[in-house]
Amino acid sequence: EERQANGICPFGWVHYGRRCFTYQANHMDWASAEKHCLKLGGHLVSIHNRNEQDLVRALIRAHDYSENLSWIGLSNCEKKRSFFWSDGTKYDYAPWAPNEPNFQRDECCVHMNYGDRKGWNDYPCDRIHPFVC
Template identity: 25%
Template sequence: MAAAVGHLLVVLGCPLGWTKHGSACYHMSSEKESWFHGMTMCQIHGSSLASVLSQEEQNFIVGLMKHSHNSVVWLGGTDWTLEGAFVWEPYGDKMNYTHFGSGEPNNGDGRGEENCLLIDGSSHKDHAYVWDDRDCDDSHYYVCKQMDDITGNLVG
């Protein structure tokens, strides 16, 4: 669907393969990548790895995960700037909502190897779909989020 606004043509909805939710579009990857390659793939498509701003958004992303049978997916959070202080990349936005599992984040049990954020719904986390910090070079599925720029939000 498209609407004319002044001399601009605004396309409403999401690109093919993306799912609309609130003021954003989401895409669940079909291939596993490192956190960095996942972010790059999202950015190629005008988005970034997903930020999760509420329990409602967490529930929506978990629904996407279940629908695509992906039990572990990268999100857009990291703590590589300051250990233990997770922010949403690529802009360093503060996390006002979190959903970490018990004992997480743990930075690889203190080994200093885990700086990237994911949702873990595997048996390793009792299928709880909780957040966990992991090694950024691990390969997992990922979820991209593209904001609706009509609302004034930055794309990505």
């Protein structure tokens, strides 16, 4: 996501609240996806309420009808069981899939659209997926 400075989102981005969002179909590992978002002037998306969750899901669905796994900006690689957003905002909303996060070995990055409920899941950061900035 990108913070908008002048009320206008870049071409191809979706405006919501005071932020801009874009789906990136190219598959990358979590760190490469964050770097790509930084090059675009933003970060991997942070999600803070149900409305934002619904917007991001709809954005993914518009490009990927199957709603496959997509990286978001949440991780806990620095300190196990202590999640943080790559954009520095507060971790205050968490629609995890059932029995997640499970904190299994090497699972410290987070994707959405996991399982029947399309919830969040902790996952190995080196896997490649599309993502939302």
